[in-house]
Amino acid sequence: xxxLREIQRGKGRFATIVGALSLIVxxxxxxxxxxxxxxxxxxxxxxxxxxxxxxxxxxxxxxxxRSRLDESDVAAVAxxxxxxxxxxxxxLLTGGTGPxxxxxxxxxxxxxxxxxxxxxxxxxxxxxxxxxxxAAVDEVLRDSGVVLGSTVAVGxxxxxxxxxxxxxxxxxxxxxxxxxxxWRAMRDAVRPELRGQPTVINAIAITTTTESDDALAAIAxxxxxxxxxxxxxxxxxxPGVEQQSSTLNSIIYTTLAVAALVVALFFALVVLEKxxxxxxxxxxxxSTGRLGRGVIVQAIIASxxxxxxxxxxxxxxxxxxxxxxxxxxxxxxxxxxxxxxxVAGVVGALFSLRRIAKIDPATAIGGVI
Numbered sequence: 319x320x321x322l323r324e325i326q327r328g329k330g331r332f333a334t335i336v337g338a339l340s341l342i343v344x345x346x347x348x349x350x351x352x353x354x355x356x357x358x359x360x361x362x363x364x365x366x367x368x369x370x371x372x373x374x375x376x377x378x379x380x381x382x383x384r385s386r387l388d389e390s391d392v393a394a395v396a397x398x399x400x401x402x403x404x405x406x407x408x409x410l411l412t413g414g415t416g417p418x419x420x421x422x423x424x425x426x427x428x429x430x431x432x433x434x435x436x437x438x439x440x441x442x443x444x445x446x447x448x449x450x451x452x453a454a455v456d457e458v459l460r461d462s463g464v465v466l467g468s469t470v471a472v473g474x475x476x477x478x479x480x481x482x483x484x485x486x487x488x489x490x491x492x493x494x495x496x497x498x499x500x501w502r503a504m505r506d507a508v509r510p511e512l513r514g515q516p517t518v519i520n521a522i523a524i525t526t527t528t529e530s531d532d533a534l535a536a537i538a539x540x541x542x543x544x545x546x547x548x549x550x551x552x553x554x555x556x557p558g559v560e561q562q563s564s565t566l567n568s569i570i571y572t573t574l575a576v577a578a579l580v581v582a583l584f585f586a587l588v589v590l591e592k593x594x595x596x597x598x599x600x601x602x603x604x605s606t607g608r609l610g611r612g613v614i615v616q617a618i619i620a621s622x623x624x625x626x627x628x629x630x631x632x633x634x635x636x637x638x639x640x641x642x643x644x645x646x647x648x649x650x651x652x653x654x655x656x657x658x659x660x661v662a663g664v665v666g667a668l669f670s671l672r673r674i675a676k677i678d679p680a681t682a683i684g685g686v687i
Contacts, residue, residue, distance in 0.1 A: 322615075332616070335584045336623045342577045343628025343659055346570050348635065350651045353566035355644035356490070360562075361553035362456075363424065363488035369434045369523035371534055372407070372552045373544050380547045380555025382409040382520045389498075389517040391541060398540035400526045400533045405432035406519040408501045411491065412508050414472045418463035424488035425472060427501020427519075434523025435495060442466050442481030445496055453496040454481035470494060473507025489556060490644055574658045581621070581666025585613055588670070601679035610671040614664055621663030625656045 358365075364372070373395050378385035389406050396404040408427035413420055428434045430447040436454070445452040455464060460482070469476045477496050486493045496504075498519070506513045524546075526533060534546040547555060554560045599609060629652060639645055 339624025340627040347632035351645040351647045355646040359487045359490040359644045362485045364552045373522040394541045398537040403433040403525045405434045405523045407521045407523045416462045422491045424491045424493045427498040436483035436486040438484040452480045453477035456486045456492040458492040472504035475503045578662035578666040581663045582669040585670040597679045617663040617667035621660045
């Protein structure tokens with residue numbers, strides 16, 4: 319009750335700490351949204367497909383673009399221990415033409431009906447094996463005027479859109495999912511130096527009975543000259559993804575550490591300012607633990623208000639961020655940051671307990687510590 323009544327009487331003082339924590343939470347949430355936007359926008363094409371792992375050429379280091387395999391390797395991979403399905407995969411990063419003009423595209427070519435296609439179909443369907451020249455595209459292309467039945471062309475090779483998929487971007491580019499035959503025709507149209515390579519693919523999408531490192535290594539050993547990565551590892555191998563994530567996460571954790579220091583400094587000053595009051599309460603029988611719990615309650619309330627205000631401001635800020643900035647506000651990230659902020663607030667308040675424990679009622683009442 320003392321802790322709550324003190325907040326009521328000292329609204330201005332606690333508004334200061336709540337404002338500081340709100341600003342910190344706002345910054346952390348914006349950074350978290352940017353980190354999530356970059357990560358999910360870069361890795362959707364490997365996170366949300368039916369493949370559990372991918373086979374690359376040994377020197378490719380998990381990069382679709384650098385990898386080169388022959389389509390005949392698909393049968394050898396399919397026969398490897400632990401592989402339940404395999405599908406050739408081609409990737410082309412290029413520009414195309416939609417109903418409203420030029421669009422950036424990541425064109426994925428797979429055998430229709432096989433493993434490796436996106437699982438989040440939001441409208442229409444995926445291409446069928448007996449429908450050459452059809453494709454499913456990422457929902458992001460709706461902003462470019464693409465609808466069911468639209469034609470998206472790469473070079474002079476068109477593809478009719480038969481479906482939309484969600485959360486399937488690759489390196490922040492919208493994806494187009496089509497057959498290997500159509501992908502190869504698009505590749506040859508814009509990369510003439512690759513013509514005459516009718517059996518070259520970039521990778522092989524597979525499903526496996528287990529995703530353990532030993533099982534994936536056994537698959538690679540069964541097909542010489544290959545390396546096998548899980549879908550998660552393949553996402554992290556995309557250029558820049560792991561570096562971006564580690565850098566932004568380091569900034570976020572550092573900012574949360576600053577939040578703990580802010581709370582610690584605030585309550586250290588509060589305890590110093592009220593040492594005579596704490597001394598009087600201790601003289602009346604209040605224990606150090608009881609006084610400490612009051613400080614912790616105040617820290618929790620201040621941190622909780624900071625989380626709520628910071629979250630509201632962050633979502634309002636999202637309304638004015640340019641559409642080209644890849645931000646994604648996820649509930650999981652908000653919960654994680656809220657928990658870290660509350661913990662940081664409590665940890666910061668705990669540093670003031672030692673100062674409270676050292677207050678001696680016999681001397682502090684007179685203004686001497």
